[in-house]
Amino acid sequence: MGKISLRKDIQDEVNRYGQRGQRPDLDAVKALLDGIEKLNVQIEEIDKLLVRGR
Incomplete structure (x- = not known):
């Protein structure tokens, strides 16, 4: 989602x-709660990639 x-x-x-x-x-x-949880995981993964790129 x-x-x-x-x-x-x-x-x-x-x-x-x-x-x-x-x-x-x-x-x-x-x-919906499962979808929110999956979206949060994706956001955290992207955040980690951005932090590593600094």
């Missing part, structure tokens, strides 16, 4: 949950 699609999917889930009578889709939330 790229940052833009991840951000959109998070917003969609928040908007859906904000509607009356809706419950969180736990599978969707878990997938």
Whole structure:
């Protein structure tokens, strides 16, 4: 998941949950959390490469 699609999917889930009578889709939330974790790992790897290049 790229940052833009991840951000959109998070917003969609928040908007859906904000509607009356809706419950969180736990599978969707878990997938979003996994996506966030993977993106964080990629960011940390890029950061390490940039620090080494200095």
